[in-house]
Amino acid sequence: MKIKKFAFGNEIEAFIETRLSERVNIIFSDDNNKGKTLVLQGMMFSLGNEPIFPAGFDYKDYYFYIEFIHDGNLFRILRKNNTFSIISENGLSIFESTSEFKYFFDENIYKLPEIVHRELPKLVDLSLFIQMFFVGQDKRDTSSIFNSGYYNKSDFIDMLFSLKGVYGGELSNEQITELKDRLKQLRISERKLVKEIDRFNINKAVLENVKKSASFKEFQEQEKFLKELHGRISEIRKKRYSEVSRLNNYINLELELNSLNRAISFGRVSCEDCGSENITYKSKDITFDISNLEVRKSILKSLKGTIDYKKEAISRIDYDLSSLQEKMSDNLGKVSPTLRDVILFRDELNGTGKLDKELQEKQREIELVTRQINESNVKKEGVSEKQRKLIDEIVKVMNKIYRVIDEDGLQTFHDLFTKRSVNYSGSEEQEFYFSRVYALLLVMKHEFPIVIDSFRDRELSSLKEMKMIDAFESLDNQVIISATLKKEEYTSDKYETHGAITAIDYSANANGRILSDSFKNDFVSICRDFGVRF
Known part of the structure; x- marks a missing residue:
C-alpha cells in the first residue's frame, strides 16, 4: 500500500x-x-x-x-x-x-x-x-x-x-480446556467411587438411578457455566435481530431509491428544497446528492453490495448461534445432578448398591479423554513449535536492529x-x-x-x-x-x-x-x- x-x-x-x-x-x-x-x-x-x-x-x-x-x-x-x-x-x-x-x-x-x-x-x-x-x-x-x-x-x-x-489445530484451546476439565472431574469421581467401594459392603445389585457425581460444588459450577452460556446466546440473538432489521431497512431503501419516493425510515430520501429537483439521500453521517443519475446508480450498486455483506454477516451469526445452542444442548445432556439428586445419591450409598460397574465406566471414559488430549497435543505440537519459532524470529530481528541503532x-x-x-x-x-x-x-x-x-x-x-x-x-x-x-x-x-x-x-x-x-x-x-x- x-x-x-x-x-x-x-x-x-x-x-x-x-x-x-x-x-x-x-x-x-x-x-x-x-x-x-x-x-x-x-x-x-x-x-x-x-x-x-x-x-x-x-x-x-x-x-x-x-x-x-x-x-x-x-x-x-x-x-x-x-x-x-x-x-x-x-x-x-x-x-x-x-x-x-x-x-x-x-x-x-x-x-x-x-x-x-x-x-x-x-x-x-x-x-x-x-x-x-x-x-x-x-x-x-x-x-x-x-x-x-x-x-x-x-x-x-x-x-x-x-x-x-x-x-489453531485439530482441537481449539477451548475444546482442550473442556476436555481437561472433564478429565479432572472424572478422576475426582473415580477416587470417590473407590473410597465408597472400600467403605461399604457393596452387593451385586445395581441401582440405575445413581447419579455420576455427588458434588454439589460441581453442580454450582455447572449452573454458573450454563447461565453464562445462556447470556452469550441472548447477546447473539439480539445482534442477529439488529442485523436482520438493518438488512430489511437496506432492502426497503433500495426500493425507495429506485422509485425515488419522498421518505424512508432508514436513510432518508427527500426533496432538499421544496418544489425543486434537488434530491438527497441522507446516510448516517453523510448526505449524498442523488439528483445526479450516476451518483444514484453508484449508491444503488453500493446498497446491493451492502445487502450482500449483511446477508453474509447474518449467516456467520447463525453459525455462531447454532454452535452455542449445540454446546448448551450437550451440556444440558451431561448436566451435574441437582441438590435433590445429590441427597438421593447419599441415601443410596448409606443403604446398598453396586458401584464397581460405574467405576469401570469412569475408567474407560478417563482412558478415552486422555487419548483425545494426547492425540490433539501431538497434532498441535507442530503448530505450537511453528508459533514459538515465529515469535523467536521476530524478537531476534528486534534485538538485531536494536544493536545497530x-x-x-x-x-x-x-x-x-x-x-x-x-x-x-x-x-x-x-x-x-x-x-x-x-x-x-x-x-x-x-x-x-x-x-x-x-x-x-x-x-x-x-x-x-x-x-x-x-x-x-x-x-x-x-x-x-x-x-x-x-x-x-x-x-x-x-x-x-x-x-x-x-x-x-x-x-x-x-x-x-x-x-x-x-x-x-x-x-x-x-x-x-x-x-x-x-
Whole structure:
C-alpha cells in the first residue's frame, strides 16, 4: 500500500497533503501543535482505526479522506464519523459502520486474519490490525497493545499466527480446556467411587438411578457455566435481530431509491428544497446528492453490495448461534445432578448398591479423554513449535536492529511486549517501538506503510534517529513519520540534506490551526466526487 494523498475538513475549512512519496517521508516542524499528529492519526482513522485524536479536536465535525494504491488498484476513502464511502474500480460503495467497512477491506483490499475471540471465530477489527504498522503518540504501553480492552496482547499475537498460517489445530484451546476439565472431574469421581467401594459392603445389585457425581460444588459450577452460556446466546440473538432489521431497512431503501419516493425510515430520501429537483439521500453521517443519475446508480450498486455483506454477516451469526445452542444442548445432556439428586445419591450409598460397574465406566471414559488430549497435543505440537519459532524470529530481528541503532544499549528484548514491571524511559521506549515495528515488517512481510507519530519524542538522540532513518530507507515499504526539531536542527536543513528522504515542513502552519479556508474549495471538490452534498 502506498498512500498518495490525505485530506480532512468540511465546507468551511480543510487541509490537503499531496507531497507524500513512495519511500521515506518525514513530516516535521520547528515547534509543536503544527498539525502533524492530526494528519497521521487522521490517515489511520480513514483506514478504520479507532479515533485517538488530541483533546479539543472534535473529529465528528470533519470528513477524512485518504487515497492509496494497493496491488495496482486505486482506492479513495472518505470517512465521516462511522460512515465510509469508497471509490474503487468497482464504483462507489457506502458503509455505515466500521464493521461493515472491515468486510469490504477484507474482500477488496487485504485478506484480514481470523482469530478465536471470546470463544467465537472473529475477523479481526482494523483497529487491531493497524497496530502491526502504526505507532501513535498517545496511550503507549510497552506491556500491552494500544487501547487495550476489547482486545489484548494475546489477540494481537494470535493475529500474527493467523497471518502466518500457524494458528489453531485439530482441537481449539477451548475444546482442550473442556476436555481437561472433564478429565479432572472424572478422576475426582473415580477416587470417590473407590473410597465408597472400600467403605461399604457393596452387593451385586445395581441401582440405575445413581447419579455420576455427588458434588454439589460441581453442580454450582455447572449452573454458573450454563447461565453464562445462556447470556452469550441472548447477546447473539439480539445482534442477529439488529442485523436482520438493518438488512430489511437496506432492502426497503433500495426500493425507495429506485422509485425515488419522498421518505424512508432508514436513510432518508427527500426533496432538499421544496418544489425543486434537488434530491438527497441522507446516510448516517453523510448526505449524498442523488439528483445526479450516476451518483444514484453508484449508491444503488453500493446498497446491493451492502445487502450482500449483511446477508453474509447474518449467516456467520447463525453459525455462531447454532454452535452455542449445540454446546448448551450437550451440556444440558451431561448436566451435574441437582441438590435433590445429590441427597438421593447419599441415601443410596448409606443403604446398598453396586458401584464397581460405574467405576469401570469412569475408567474407560478417563482412558478415552486422555487419548483425545494426547492425540490433539501431538497434532498441535507442530503448530505450537511453528508459533514459538515465529515469535523467536521476530524478537531476534528486534534485538538485531536494536544493536545497530544503539551499540552500547543495555536492553535485550525477550518478547513482543514487556512485562508489566518493566518500564522503559526516554529514548528506550522509542527504540523498543521502532525495533518491533521494523521486525514485524521484515518477518511478516506485510505490504503496509510504517507510520510512527512523534518519532523524535522522548529524548531520542540525533545519531540514533539517523540510524533508524537509514534502516527505513533500506525498505521497500512506504514510511511516514513525524518529528519536532530543535531550532539549530531546523536551520541546518537536517532532513532535506539526508539521503532520499521526502521532507515535508509544517512549520508555516498556524499554531494549533492546520485547517484553513485556503484548501476549502479543493476539499469540497473531493467530496463532490463521492456525491456528497453539504
